[in-house]
Amino acid sequence: MRKVSLQLTKKTMAVLTATFALISCGKGIPEEEGASIASAKAFSVEEVLEMVAAENDITRTLYTKGIVGAGKKQGMKFDEDWQDDEVEAGPLPALFLRGVSADIRKSPVPLGLYLGSDYPINASNKFEGQQAELFKKIKVDRKPQFFYDETQKVHTAMFADVAMAAPCVSCHNQHKNTPKTDWKLGDVMGATTWQYPSDSLSYKEAIGVLNAYRNGTKAIYNAYLAEIAAFKSSEKPVIGDKWPSKGFYLPTAEVFIDSVRQKASYKTMEVLTKKGASIVSN
């Protein structure tokens, strides 16, 4: 009996070993590119987030000044509830950023983006905990703050969000729900928080982050134009190559994005080419 069970054990072991060997031969499903090209990590996560945050500053300033500020003078409306059916308005700058953030999340790029403040109009955007502590430092020296978020397991960066355009100050000071009414141009009104899961990025991944941000900008701007197309009672601005500073006009998404790129490209290319050059020469 003992002999039989010993034979059975041997057989079982042989079958198991053969099965294991069979399924272990070969690599299986190829890994996603993002996980396998560890050899070409050209950028630190801090560099990439600084680069995309700089693009965000330019985009936000252009939208706030060129679209919201100039548009309001022409009679265009902007509202927190711009997507509600009965509201015929465009997104306020904070909502514009939230739209960019939402679109990034739909992309395969694992980039997170949030806007917060110590005196936000919407209480849900108020900093708490570690972010609140770091924001105090940002208000003093305006330098970015980087940390590793153990809960979410992501590298996190915070950048000062400065009042660069007059409408930032006037709208926040005059808003019916504002907790602060003495904002001035140049004040650090808040900070953007960015997240990325790895500490370094390849050239391709860095471009991916940049494109995810730019695509997000385009998506939210197009969503605004789609809302205008559905206006029932409000006058619709002429959409083309002119800006609200020239009259009751709005630029198309392409014209808006082109302007952002013209303003941002020098700085962005400086970062990309400086680091990318070493990869190309390899």
Add this chain to the structure above:
Amino acid sequence: MFFKNPLRKRQAIGSLAGVIIGVIIYVILPQESSEDLLSLGPMNVGHEGLSCTACHTPAKGSLVQQLQANIAFTVGARKKKVDFGTKNVDNNKCLECHDRPNDRHPTYRFEEPKFKDAIAVIDARQCETCHLEHNATRVVLEDATFCKNCHYDLEVINDPIDIPHSTLIKNKEWTTCLQCHDFHGNHIYHTPEKIKDTITLKKVNDYLKGGDDPFTKKKKYYPLSEEEWKKVVNTYKK
């Protein structure tokens, strides 16, 4: 033969049982009519007519490749595990039909560090925390007081309601939140300004358990039906 060696009989029975189980697994269970047998439980409200394959789509690669990849992961030869059999049903799958640009509480919002303490109590980063499938309901939470995890210090400037939010919060009346506000903000609905005009708690609770919508039937966005979803997927494939 069986009389000579009883092990032979056991082998034969075992083989026959294996064949029968194999036939059941490979022939009968994949039939559409067998979906109820395989389901972990009755579908949630609104999902009753969906077929299994609307959510449980095949994972990338063959079963052998998936095994190989996961063994490679186990021994440290690759960085990521792969789905086995069918793809993991995650937020992205839910959003293929339920994505709404006007969502007041999108799941990604809770990945910000400030929500660390809140998600330790209720993981709002995942749809299934509230909407776990196969439970014949709308929301699986025992009560609807989850707002307290983030809004415990809410201050409303120019508060329009007759009993101010500060009083409701001070009295810990967290069940009143949903009597005015729908969590995802998709209903086209005016919030009342008097507590007496709010939706009753019973109606809210019935709704969460799968009953009638007490806010309104009018919504800004409606989810895709399975047919609409298939069209989108097929267009994407092209």
